[in-house]
Amino acid sequence: MTIREDYHMNRKRNVFIGLITCALLITTVFFVFNQGKSNEQVVKEYFGFLNDRNYKQMYQMLDQKTVYTPTQKYFVKKHKEIYDVIDAKNIQIKVLNEKDNIIKYQISMDTIAGKIKYKNKIGIKDEKIQFNKELIFDEFSDKNKIKVTTIQPFRGYILDRNGKYLAKQGNGYSVGLVRGKLNGENDYSKIAEYLETDIETIQNKMNASWINDDSFVPIKNISEQRKDKLIQHGILKIGGVKINSISSRIYPYDKITSHLVGYVQNVNSKDLKKHKNEGYTSSSVIGKSGIEAAYERQLRGEVGARIDIVDENNNIVKTVAEREAKDGKDIRLTIDIDLQQSLYNEYQNDKSASVALNPKTGEVLALVSTPSYSSNDFVLGLSTDKWNELNNDVNQPLMSCYKQTYTPGSTMKPITAAIGLETKTIDPNKDLRAKDKWQKDSSWGNYYVTTLHAPSPNNLKNAITYSDNVYFARSALNIGKENLFNYYKNLKIGEKIPFELALNKSQYINKNQKVSDQLIADSGYGQGQILMNPLQLASIYSAFVNNGSIYQPHIVQGQTKTWIKNVFSKETTKIIKEDLINAIADENGTGHSIYHDSVTLAGKTGTAEIKQNQSDTTGTELGWFTVMTTDSQQSILMTTVVEDVKNRGGSGYVVEHTKKPLDLYLSK
Known part of the structure; x- marks a missing residue:
């Protein structure tokens, strides 16, 4: 064999050995990086999507053979009904142990009613979640649902430097109608004139689905002075008209302090959007101007809340979390009202x-x-x-x-x-x-x-x-x-x-x-x-x-x-x-x-x-x-x-x- 032939043989052998080594290296790298996620990683990823409220991604991680609903849309809706309403955030998962592809874990989260913490377990197969209904929430079932009750605090007073009330809770009056005692809609125009409103407003309120014949339907809130004038002019002589007393924010000095103290009103859709998850509901009031607005947080206090699991009859199965309301603080001004x-x-x-x-x-x-x-x-x-x-x-x-x-x-x-x-x-x-x-x-x-x-x-x-x-x-x-x-x-x-x-x-x-x-x-x-x-x-x-x-x-x-x-x-x-x-x-x-x-x-x-x-x-x-x-x-x-x-x-x-x-x- 000539030197030239020997050189070519060694070169072919080296190339062959190099190819084998490269193949082994690729195989090793592939094995290392594609050995799959651990069950613990799968669990944390799943609840990570929950923390981000990415319910669609959660659904994609489920073993479809175990899913209780055939549609992603229903799954997302159900989770929104719970986690969006309770304002779940800062969701933390701690894996306790693992056996036979069953992970035991502890979950904690901050909610509108305070911190919730409980233990649960979850099955994993081929990196897919083995779904069970308690994964939605502890002790959750088809017949149960989550109910959130907000507890409104007492709004603080506004006082002058000598303790005289510039804003406080007092009595107002609600003029409303009882459908079963009305003479049809014939009197709507007369009622609208009394209340300085329009017939359409009255009709819309009286067409609500919840109304029964004996239901009192509030149409307009009025002051005591206004109430006395309406009665004097004969509003109660109209069949079905009723006046109830209500608790209302009142301003004893009225025009004298209006630009300074301001006023509150019922929240509107814009307020609810701006103050989402702060406990405001459609029946809440909020400061709109003056001190009432500038010191809204202090005057309002902290809304309380309770999260319950209830059955189909609305009976409480379990109270999951509860936080007491904290009444608002009084604001004492430097103003001398005199x-x-x-x-x-x-x-x-x-x-x-x-x-x-x-x-x-x-x-x-x-x-x-x-x-x-x-x-x-x-x-x-x-x-x-x-x-x-x-x-x-x-x-x-x-x-x-x-x-x-x-x-x-x-x-x-x-x-x-x-x-x-x-x-x-x-x-x-x-x-x-x-x-x-x-x-x-x-x-x-x-x-x-x-x-x-x-x-x-x-x-x-x-x-x-x-x-x-x-x-x-x-x-x-x-x-x-x-x-x-x-x-x-x-x-x-x-x-x-x-x-x-x-x-x-x-x-x-x-x-x-x-x-x-x-x-x-x-x-x-x-x-x-x-x-x-x-x-x-x-x-x-x-x-x-x-x-x-x-x-x-x-x-x-x-x-x-x-x-x-x-x-x-x-x-x-x-x-x-x-x-x-x-x-x-x-x-x-x-x-x-x-x-x-x-x-x-x-x-x-x-x-x-x-x-x-x-x-x-x-x-x-x-x-x-x-x-x-x-x-x-x-x-x-x-x-x-x-x-x-x-x-x-x-x-x-x-x-x-x-x-x-x-x-x-x-x-x-």
């Missing part, structure tokens, strides 16, 4: 917002919006006509005015003054020389800043006392855009106001707006593009009696904390406070009509013009007034803004209507 009521009475015929707070703590003592609506009407159910009336009212009674922002006018002047003192751009003793109208230079064309009061000497004290527009326009330009805007930011103007109820953000400039000298000058006396929320304005004024710091405004007790620390120096706030005292003490001061001999008050009026341009004479005016005590044990700061005060006294109108509420509070 002050709230007094402010409401003064402005109920105006479009206005009033804020009263304790400047030393940030506690909101009153928060009023007028005109208002009835919270009780919303609880008991509004008629379509009443709803349309409220929505179409030009005075917008459904709008919470204290949430809005307004042009602050002259109430911004003390803030401009404080910024000027802080930046050393205002000398409080310097006489700028009074001017009735003023412009920076001829580049302003026909635009002038004008004032009704040009005091002499034209210093800071007189400018605040007599509310001189020109002084603060000139001062704003001296302060400059950078200083002015930096301090607006320090005061959180333009940021979200930290408060339990949503408030619109204040602003000092429109986004992407070109800043001109004219705009800066107008900002100095509260015009320009400045918009202020009444609560934020009141909070900023509190710095003048707190050595320059501002407490965070809050309406629920127990939340006192500093919001903005040392935004102004003690020296600055002392000067501004004394000038604000003079604005009331001086006989010619703009707020003098509220002067008190026994209490030192500080305050500032403001009349903001709402018009298209300087020559517009058809615009409206906003009237502002902020007043605060400076040395009284009864610390209070009140800010009110009233729309459309033109030809009604301007800000003077607000000063006059602030007297009574302030006197009431100080007399306590």
Whole structure:
């Protein structure tokens, strides 16, 4: 054999050996990776699909010879009826032992009624589940079913600072019909007229499948006052009409607190979807606005639940899990309802917002919006006509005015003054020389800043006392855009106001707006593009009696904390406070009509013009007034803004209507 032949023989042998080795390797790999799943793996995979509520995949893992139903659709439906309803999640499987392809395991899960844990067993054959009905649920059978009962907690009350009820459970009334005593449908139109509803609504309710001849079918809930009127007008003379008493959420102060406290209503389909698996049912109520909505979780409490296995007669076979309901917590507000009521009475015929707070703590003592609506009407159910009336009212009674922002006018002047003192751009003793109208230079064309009061000497004290527009326009330009805007930011103007109820953000400039000298000058006396929320304005004024710091405004007790620390120096706030005292003490001061001999008050009026341009004479005016005590044990700061005060006294109108509420509070 030649060397060449030997080489070829060895090469063929090596190739052959390589092929055999490769085949053995492939066989080994195939064996290793295809030896199949263990029974424990199969069980955990099956219940993993249950945890994910992937019922279709569960069905695919069943040994079809053992399945109790021929269709996947029925299997899925049955599991949904149980696991979706009990809100099963965090399903955990622990295998206890295995013998003869029978796995004993322990299953646990969290549910609407608490944790459920039990032991069971399952057969495995060829990686398929040997189905039995107890795999659906422990002790489950064809004749049994799962029943979930929710237990609604008692809703907490809402109280004012002195323990007076602003929202509580009380008595309402349900007007309904008893079909067996009706004179057919002939009286439906008359009943619909009485209840301010329509015939179709009544027909739909009376056609429900559950109704028997002696069933009481509720049509509309009403107040006691409404009930008395309906009886007086003869509704009970119609055959089949009946009035039952019911438990209902009631608001003793109604319109006085509606924008603040809000109201509850029966949940709708949107609520049920949003709060799925939180225990709400079609008969539940939920906070829709105000404190009722903001503190829904605390007021509502925790829903209780019980999961039972029941037989075909609805008898309990076994209670699987049970969790007690926890009643809601009462919410005690910082509101003084007497002050709230007094402010409401003064402005109920105006479009206005009033804020009263304790400047030393940030506690909101009153928060009023007028005109208002009835919270009780919303609880008991509004008629379509009443709803349309409220929505179409030009005075917008459904709008919470204290949430809005307004042009602050002259109430911004003390803030401009404080910024000027802080930046050393205002000398409080310097006489700028009074001017009735003023412009920076001829580049302003026909635009002038004008004032009704040009005091002499034209210093800071007189400018605040007599509310001189020109002084603060000139001062704003001296302060400059950078200083002015930096301090607006320090005061959180333009940021979200930290408060339990949503408030619109204040602003000092429109986004992407070109800043001109004219705009800066107008900002100095509260015009320009400045918009202020009444609560934020009141909070900023509190710095003048707190050595320059501002407490965070809050309406629920127990939340006192500093919001903005040392935004102004003690020296600055002392000067501004004394000038604000003079604005009331001086006989010619703009707020003098509220002067008190026994209490030192500080305050500032403001009349903001709402018009298209300087020559517009058809615009409206906003009237502002902020007043605060400076040395009284009864610390209070009140800010009110009233729309459309033109030809009604301007800000003077607000000063006059602030007297009574302030006197009431100080007399306590």
